[in-house]
Amino acid sequence: DTEVTQTPKHLVMGMTNKKSLKCEQHMGHRAMYWYKQKAKKPPELMFVYSYEKLSINESVPSRFSPECPNSSLLNLHLHALQPEDSALYLCASSQTTGTYEQYFGPGTRLTVT
């Protein structure tokens, strides 16, 4: 299995809702990443997990809460989001943070109403 999967594919949520995005990989990768991509913009790094521990938090607001319950799973918990948080959220993985290639999932398109 050489794929990163993400669920759900689309998500619409209100500003008072709590929801979670899920990312999974079975390539044995020990580094996982969350990116945010606005329309016609490049992906922006949000979080990096290395061996299930958070190693980079790019000053992301606390309404985004990442979680890495095991080496194959990465979650992004969402609470009290703003309309400007609407974007494509991409998950990626690599063998470790010391190796190069990052493989991206298909993304979750999030709309905050």
Next chain:
Amino acid sequence: GENVEQHPSTLSVQEGDSAVIKCTYSDSASNYFPWYKQELGKRPQLIIDIRSNVGEKKDQRIAVTLNKTAKHFSLHITETQPEDSAVYFCAASRQYNNNDMRFGAGTRLTVKP
């Protein structure tokens, strides 16, 4: 932190012509430079990459060159085809420390049949 600039923002070529996209980076510690292709509504996909100990790399119609002294790298696509139409992102990261990848703003390439 790293800052990656990419030019041009849009590029239109005739089928069969060559296309060149250029990027510059600011962090001299960056040592890994991937190029991603992102079709509309799809995930970024790695098409070619180069590491700082190499000056040029080629894969069929795609080549990448790196000038470490000048801190710039370029993507060259020869014999372009309509299916090459997409947004191309360059990126830079420091492999030995968390692999925090920074992307250029992207180039929308259109190949006219």
